[in-house]
Amino acid sequence: MTALAAAGLIVVGAGPAGLAAARAATDAGVARVLVIERDDEAGGLPRFCHHPGFGWEYSYRFESGPGFIRRLLGALDRDRVQVLTRTTALALRPGPEIDIVGPACGAVTLKPQAIVLATGIRERPRAARLVPGRRPERGVLTTGQLQQMVARGVPVAGRRAVVIGTEHVAFSVLLTARRAGLQIVAMVDERDRVMSFPLLGMAVRHALGVPIHLATRVLDISGESRVDTVTLNGPAGVRRIACDTVIFTGEFVPDAPLARAGGVALDPRTAGPAVDQLARTNLPGVFAAGNVLRAVESSGFCAIEGASAGAAAAAFVRRQTEWNGTAAPIGLGTNLLYMVPQRWAFEPARQLLPASLRTRIDLDRARVLLRHGDEIVWQSLRRSLLRQRRIRIDLAGLPAGLRGTPRVITVDAVT
Amino acid sequence: MTARFDIAIIGAGVVGCAIAREFSRYRLDTILIEARSDLGDGASKGNSAVLSTASDTPYGTLECRLVTRGHERYRREAPGLGLPIVTLGGLTVAWTEAEAATLTAMQRAAVAAGFHDAVLVDAASVYARAPHLARGVVAGMWEPEEAIVDPFSTPYAYALDAVANGVELRSASPVTAARPVDSGWALSLPTGEIEAGLVINCGGLRADAVDALGGNTDFRIRARRGQFLVFDKSARPLLDAILKPVPNPASRGILITPTVFGNILVGPTAEDIDDVDDWRVTPDGIAQLERAAETLLPALLDHEVTTTYCGLRPGTEQPEYRIIPRPERRWITVGGIRSTGLSGALGIAEHVAGLAFDGMIEAARKTDIVPVRVPSLLDDGPRPWHEAARLAADAAYGEIVCHCERVTLGEIRDALASPVPPRSLKALKRRTRVMFGRCQGFFCGARVQAMFDAATTSEAAE
Numbered sequence: 001m002t003a004l005a006a007a008g009l010i011v012v013g014a015g016p017a018g019l020a021a022a023r024a025a026t027d028a029g030v031a032r033v034l035v036i037e038r039d040d041e042a043g044g045l046p047r048f049c050h051h052p053g054f055g056w057e058y059s060y061r062f063e064s065g066p067g068f069i070r071r072l073l074g075a076l077d078r079d080r081v082q083v084l085t086r087t088t089a090l091a092l093r094p095g096p097e098i099d100i101v102g103p104a105c106g107a108v109t110l111k112p113q114a115i116v117l118a119t120g121i122r123e124r125p126r127a128a129r130l131v132p133g134r135r136p137e138r139g140v141l142t143t144g145q146l147q148q149m150v151a152r153g154v155p156v157a158g159r160r161a162v163v164i165g166t167e168h169v170a171f172s173v174l175l176t177a178r179r180a181g182l183q184i185v186a187m188v189d190e191r192d193r194v195m196s197f198p199l200l201g202m203a204v205r206h207a208l209g210v211p212i213h214l215a216t217r218v219l220d221i222s223g224e225s226r227v228d229t230v231t232l233n234g235p236a237g238v239r240r241i242a243c244d245t246v247i248f249t250g251e252f253v254p255d256a257p258l259a260r261a262g263g264v265a266l267d268p269r270t271a272g273p274a275v276d277q278l279a280r281t282n283l284p285g286v287f288a289a290g291n292v293l294r295a296v297e298s299s300g301f302c303a304i305e306g307a308s309a310g311a312a313a314a315a316f317v318r319r320q321t322e323w324n325g326t327a328a329p330i331g332l333g334t335n336l337l338y339m340v341p342q343r344w345a346f347e348p349a350r351q352l353l354p355a356s357l358r359t360r361i362d363l364d365r366a367r368v369l370l371r372h373g374d375e376i377v378w379q380s381l382r383r384s385l386l387r388q389r390r391i392r393i394d395l396a397g398l399p400a401g402l403r404g405t406p407r408v409i410t411v412d413a414v415t
Numbered sequence: 416m417t418a419r420f421d422i423a424i425i426g427a428g429v430v431g432c433a434i435a436r437e438f439s440r441y442r443l444d445t446i447l448i449e450a451r452s453d454l455g456d457g458a459s460k461g462n463s464a465v466l467s468t469a470s471d472t473p474y475g476t477l478e479c480r481l482v483t484r485g486h487e488r489y490r491r492e493a494p495g496l497g498l499p500i501v502t503l504g505g506l507t508v509a510w511t512e513a514e515a516a517t518l519t520a521m522q523r524a525a526v527a528a529g530f531h532d533a534v535l536v537d538a539a540s541v542y543a544r545a546p547h548l549a550r551g552v553v554a555g556m557w558e559p560e561e562a563i564v565d566p567f568s569t570p571y572a573y574a575l576d577a578v579a580n581g582v583e584l585r586s587a588s589p590v591t592a593a594r595p596v597d598s599g600w601a602l603s604l605p606t607g608e609i610e611a612g613l614v615i616n617c618g619g620l621r622a623d624a625v626d627a628l629g630g631n632t633d634f635r636i637r638a639r640r641g642q643f644l645v646f647d648k649s650a651r652p653l654l655d656a657i658l659k660p661v662p663n664p665a666s667r668g669i670l671i672t673p674t675v676f677g678n679i680l681v682g683p684t685a686e687d688i689d690d691v692d693d694w695r696v697t698p699d700g701i702a703q704l705e706r707a708a709e710t711l712l713p714a715l716l717d718h719e720v721t722t723t724y725c726g727l728r729p730g731t732e733q734p735e736y737r738i739i740p741r742p743e744r745r746w747i748t749v750g751g752i753r754s755t756g757l758s759g760a761l762g763i764a765e766h767v768a769g770l771a772f773d774g775m776i777e778a779a780r781k782t783d784i785v786p787v788r789v790p791s792l793l794d795d796g797p798r799p800w801h802e803a804a805r806l807a808a809d810a811a812y813g814e815i816v817c818h819c820e821r822v823t824l825g826e827i828r829d830a831l832a833s834p835v836p837p838r839s840l841k842a843l844k845r846r847t848r849v850m851f852g853r854c855q856g857f858f859c860g861a862r863v864q865a866m867f868d869a870a871t872t873s874e875a876a877e
């Protein structure tokens with residue numbers, strides 16, 4: 001108990017962002033860090049994802065999900081970082097104060113100097129997508145649930161699956177499905193193109209022979225104890241596909257109820273906490289990093305964000321920085337869907353959080369401009385910006401700028 | 416030898432379970448027979464979960480009388496069973512002068528029928544009770560006694576109580592034939608015949624088919640589907656009353672109400688359907704509900720939908736309940752419990768017991784009743800980890816497995832070990848709320864299914 005209370009920093013979530021935050025915080029001199037993880041083991045989503053492709057931006061290695069997590073866990077200074085699994089952060093209050101409950105610690109309230117929220121994402125399930133039809137007892141899954149079932153050895157007990165969505169994660173399902181003994185009989189997307197790399201789409205169509213139905217909606221799901229048919233409506237008309245499994249993929253949403261209920265201001269565009277470049281939310285002492293900020297970035301990028309937040313939180317815990325509430329919002333041009341961070345603090349212009357943006361439309365060639373008032377302070381020409389792809393920009397070393405000058409970032413096509 | 420019972424109740428919906436509980440108070444051998452693997456898996460699984468005062472039922476009818484009585488008994492008996500009652504009050508809202516006039520007439524009639532707490536209120540006080548309501552309210556009627564309850568735990572609590580007090584519950588046992596025998600009936604179940612001195616048909620959506628097994632053809636079931644949208648718990652602060660439209664002759668209209676689990680419910684639609692197994696949510700239904708949400712409580716649309724579902728009302732050609740005693744045939748039909756069965760069940764049970772004891776059976780009342788309690792699934796109610804002693808004694812009450820609904824390992828384990836165990840994953844969801852939240856199993860589905868499968872296979876092995 002006293003050991004828990006001694007933690008100057010509490011990290012909520014032991015995914016890539018949380019684990020990297022804990023490491024960065026001890027590197028920056030925090031004596032005790034407590035990582036709270038509600039699942040039965042640390043690791044977040046990558047824990048269940050056995051194909052390679054994790055951690056690149058952070059460690060310059062292309063590892064499997066569990067491999068990347070082992071690396072992050074191995075890097076922790078176990079004398080200073082305690083990871084408490086099966087333990088849930090229930091409520092957050094200004095202070096900051098946090099209520100946690102777990103089998104080892106019971107129900108306790110802790111008052112650390114700082115908290116990093118790294119609670120990650122989930123997929124929007126079938127029901128939230130308002131897909132009509134019946135609700136069979138089994139066979140309607142999300143990628144996350146499918147992966148956990150496979151990783152935990154719970155029988156999926158299906159043979160023919162329809163995959164809804166064509167984001168990157170939908171292709172990750174193809175690999176998981178094989179392990180589960182599922183044959184993918186179709187991929188479906190409401191949008192008119194494959195949302196992942198077009199090449200992947202072609203490979204799946206031609207090499208694996210899986211038909212991809214674009215601009216197509218699910219009209220109906222039928223079956224009682226198990227899915228038996230999915231009815232689709234698309235350019236080719238209405239078609240019924242016999243299958244026993246439907247996997248809804250992608251449409252990630254930040255898992256931010258803890259933040260929201262605790263009074264952390266969310267950005268309506270990302271549905272995650274709004275932060276400044278030091279990963280600070282509106283609540284003094286509360287930082288946020290990783291996919292809870294927005295859906296969805298790669299695990300390596302989230303780990304970089306986590307490390308940034310961990311370092312910023314460490315500086316605050318060690319009283320090297322003040323809590324500065326005067327950050328100014330960054331305005332967004334019309335083509336932009338969102339930008340993280342949402343605010344820029346008027347401080348020595350040390351950028352910690354890498355900035356990430358998304359556009360609403362696909363652009364072949366575009367100029368990214370950051371203005372302070374009328375002055376262009378940063379610009380860059382980018383090629384083939386796709387809606388679902390991150391635009392990462394590095395604003396380190398920018399002048400702090402004058403207080404009160406509006407900052408606006410725009411992305412516009414150039415011909 | 417054929418097993419012989421005094422009473423066989425066919426159908427373990429909320430009505431059949433309440434009747435079984437009623438007879439469990441007497442020295443009688445009672446069997447409750449259910450076709451499906453779990454109780455409460457028919458009309459009773461998809462409703463609005465409003466505990467009605469009966470002020471919105473046709474006055475002077477049997478339905479009105481039994482719902483009034485059911486409501487009264489629920490208030491008295493539900494707390495002892497651990498069932499929550501959240502009294503929010505009903506707010507019927509008129510949007511036009513014509514509706515306001517109807518509302519005035521409704522309020523007068525309600526008071527005349529004995530519902531003295533129904534009061535007319537002006538637009539300002541409507542907004543005081545529901546500040547996020549769309550602009551344009553003309554008038555309202557306030558009924559402070561209207562409440563919301565737990566629709567899943569209610570039939571479960573009745574069944575658990577009945578079983579604890581000697582009733583045999585046989586699930587996964589459709590009755591396929593009924594044959595008159597000496598003083599009673601032989602009923603065909605998948606495992607063979609049983610005999611009963613009195614049959615009580617509580618077949619819900621199949622009450623007509625069950626009646627036909629005994630040669631009765633007084634009515635046909637006309638199912639009416641009601642679809643719902645369940646909004647995320649983040650929307651709960653938007654509303655703290657049961658919002659109702661002014662009913663029209665065709666339907667009582669679409670409500671918007673909080674649930675005891677902390678969500679906001681929009682529904683039901685009212686669609687006559689031919690197939691009593693047509694449990695589909697449809698694009699039209701969803702669109703109609705979204706429109707209703709948008710016109711009545713527009714801020715709802717800023718929140719995610721957690722789930723959609725539908726219920727089927729077991730209506731008949733007439734609005735009235737079809738409770739028909741047939742003393743000479745030793746059969747009681749309890750059908751047509753259309754849209755108030757959750758509220759009325761305890762009133763119906765008492766009434767049916769009265770009919771049975773009026774010449775069909777006789778029995779002494781028991782003095783030793785085994786009390787039962789179901790765990791509270793209330794969103795803001797006490798959770799297991801709030802009790803330090805309980806948590807210290809059993810760490811499983813501190814390990815949350817379903818994160819959206821905050822269900823602990825200990826609660827799931829307890830539900831699986833119940834004397835009335837969940838026989839399907841959906842039943843486990845109804846008992847505990849696992850996988851019922853915003854992620855629908857993304858986080859916990861695999862672990863929960865593993866626990867369920869382990870419990871059911873170990874039971875099968877025994």
Ligand SMILES: Cc1cc2nc3c(=O)[nH]c(=O)nc-3n(C[C@H](O)[C@H](O)[C@H](O)COP(=O)(O)OP(=O)(O)OC[C@H]3O[C@@H](n4cnc5c(N)ncnc54)[C@H](O)[C@@H]3O)c2cc1C
Pocket residue numbers: 012013014015016017018036037038039042043044045046049052053054055056087088089090118119120121143144147169172173255258289290291292296297298299300302
């Ligand atoms: C199917 C799939 C395939 C993917 N493929 C790739 C890939 O190939 N390469 C890649 O780089 N990325 C991939 N990703 C993305 C990658 O998983 C995420 O970028 C990464 O997991 C984000 O890390 P995070 O730490 O922000 O969040 P998460 O990994 O989601 O971790 C958040 C953690 O917080 C915990 N938590 C949440 N709330 C609480 C609370 N209240 N109390 C206690 N603990 C809490 C959660 O249990 C979880 O463990 C994939 C994702 C999926 C779903």
Ligand SMILES: Cc1cc2nc3c(=O)[nH]c(=O)nc-3n(C[C@H](O)[C@H](O)[C@H](O)COP(=O)(O)OP(=O)(O)OC[C@H]3O[C@@H](n4cnc5c(N)ncnc54)[C@H](O)[C@@H]3O)c2cc1C
Pocket residue numbers: 425426427428429430431448449450451454455456457458459460461462463464465466467588589590591617618619620621622625639640641642683725726727728729752753754755756757758759
């Ligand atoms: C959309 C909607 C909204 C509603 N809102 C409310 C509300 O807010 N408040 C309220 O009080 N009421 C409400 N109701 C009404 C309430 O849900 C019903 O009145 C009630 O559930 C009817 O219960 P029941 O036991 O008669 O039927 P059921 O629950 O259908 O039970 C009948 C059972 O009999 C079984 N059965 C059938 N045939 C056989 C056989 N041959 N052998 C063995 N078993 C058999 C079935 O499997 C079933 O389990 C609503 C209903 C709907 C549909």
